[in-house]
Amino acid sequence: MGKMLAAVLVEPKRFELQRVEIPSVGRDEVLIRVTRTGVCGTDVHIFNGHYAADRLPLVPGHEFCGTVAVIGQDVRHLTEGQAVVADINIGCGTCYWCRRNEVLNCPTMTQIGIGRDGAFAEYVVVPARLAIPVPEGMPAELQVLVEPVACVVRAARKARVGFGQSAVVLGAGPIGNLHVQMLRLCGAAPIIVADLNRDRCRMALEAGADAAVSDPSQVKADVLARTGGRGADLVIESVGSPRLYALAFELIRKGGHVAFFGITGPAETVPVDILRTVLEENSLKGSVAGMGEDMHDALTLLAHGRFHTGAFTGATYALDEIQTAFDTLGERPSDLKTQIRIA
Ligand SMILES: NC(=O)c1ccc[n+]([C@@H]2O[C@H](COP(=O)([O-])OP(=O)(O)OC[C@H]3O[C@@H](n4cnc5c(N)ncnc54)[C@H](O)[C@@H]3O)[C@@H](O)[C@H]2O)c1
Numbered sequence: 001m002g003k004m005l006a007a008v009l010v011e012p013k014r015f016e017l018q019r020v021e022i023p024s025v026g027r028d029e030v031l032i033r034v035t036r037t038g039v040c041g042t043d044v045h046i047f048n049g050h051y052a053a054d055r056l057p058l059v060p061g062h063e064f065c066g067t068v069a070v071i072g073q074d075v076r077h078l079t080e081g082q083a084v085v086a087d088i089n090i091g092c093g094t095c096y097w098c099r100r101n102e103v104l105n106c107p108t109m110t111q112i113g114i115g116r117d118g119a120f121a122e123y124v125v126v127p128a129r130l131a132i133p134v135p136e137g138m139p140a141e142l143q144v145l146v147e148p149v150a151c152v153v154r155a156a157r158k159a160r161v162g163f164g165q166s167a168v169v170l171g172a173g174p175i176g177n178l179h180v181q182m183l184r185l186c187g188a189a190p191i192i193v194a195d196l197n198r199d200r201c202r203m204a205l206e207a208g209a210d211a212a213v214s215d216p217s218q219v220k221a222d223v224l225a226r227t228g229g230r231g232a233d234l235v236i237e238s239v240g241s242p243r244l245y246a247l248a249f250e251l252i253r254k255g256g257h258v259a260f261f262g263i264t265g266p267a268e269t270v271p272v273d274i275l276r277t278v279l280e281e282n283s284l285k286g287s288v289a290g291m292g293e294d295m296h297d298a299l300t301l302l303a304h305g306r307f308h309t310g311a312f313t314g315a316t317y318a319l320d321e322i323q324t325a326f327d328t329l330g331e332r333p334s335d336l337k338t339q340i341r342i343a
């Protein structure tokens with residue numbers, strides 16, 4: 001097939017730009033010529049050696065878009081040159097969990113750009129059934145947001161967000177910002193955000209939050225004041241801090257729901273008041289990634305301009321600048337997303 005340029009993470013914190021073989025295409029697979037790939041928090045964990053370290057050397061990159069370059073023999077529904085994004089979660093398709101759209105629990109599940117080579121490269125190969133055609137004319141910088149938006153679509157679905165529900169988002173990073181926008185689309189009100197960073201609070205307000213609190217000592221008082229003294233219907237933890245998970249339980253109303261979303265280290269725990277949970281009929285539920293219908297819904301919402309994406313499209317780098325892009329990530333709090341231009 002020839003060679004391609006790929007950013008290989010050879011060890012934590014060090015990318016090497018290598019010329020490697022273009023991956024071969026199986027009968028039911030498709031080769032995608034990558035146009036653009038977003039940098040996700042998970043990539044940062046991989047870069048720092050905190051996640052998937054046993055898989056290095058690896059080509060990360062799972063928030064990508066591109067065009068169909070080579071189509072496997074058995075694939076009928078795609079055409080060469082077609083613009084696509086992809087669901088990165090590869091399940092077996094036949095087990096108990098796959099059939100329930102809980103692909104992440106599939107015993108053989110792997111993810112493109114995390115468990116196997118991804119899209120910080122000129123080409124990436126994916127199972128054809130996971131490639132999703134995008135509407136004509138949709139800009140690449142929006143297409144790469146489908147995957148992160150799918151994560152908040154899934155979270156909203158799992159939390160059964162409805163109109164008129166009060167919601168708190170702990171953490172206004174890129175994903176917290178998308179939670180705010182998703183809650184707004186679902187009709188939640190009021191939406192209250194907490195983040196230590198004032199820039200992020202301001203951006204959450206711009207994204208549609210009704211209030212944003214940067215002083216941690218004020219969060220509980222603010223939530224109570226804005227919810228008739230009851231507490232919120234829903235709290236989403238979007239930082240990954242056990243302390244904030246504990247706070248989330250203090251912020252829900254009787255009968256409220258805590259959405260477990262932020263990713264902590266392994267084996268972290270949070271105390272749950274058993275009697276209170278029983279008597280108040282409180283609930284909690286985890287949600288992870290976005291797949292299947294979440295990807296399709298995210299694509300539809302983005303294609304129809306339902307998300308404010310200005311803060312997600314400003315910082316772009318060429319593939320050969322990827323090391324600099326990662327080395328300087330923390331220096332740009334007002335850029336919610338860094339994107340790598342590839343084709
Ligand atoms: N479950 C899923 O499907 C899924 C998907 C994507 C990301 N995540 C996780 O969601 C979390 C958020 O992702 P992100 O990319 O926005 O993360 P991020 O680290 O870029 O942003 C986190 C934000 O939290 C703020 N913060 C940190 N400590 C705080 C505190 N004590 N109180 C208030 N705010 C605080 C920071 O200022 C920052 O703005 C991460 O844990 C990420 O791993 C989960």
Ligand SMILES: [Zn+2]
Nearest residue numbers: 040042063148
């Ligand atoms: Zn991601």
Ligand SMILES: [Zn+2]
Nearest residue numbers: 092095098106
């Ligand atoms: Zn399966």
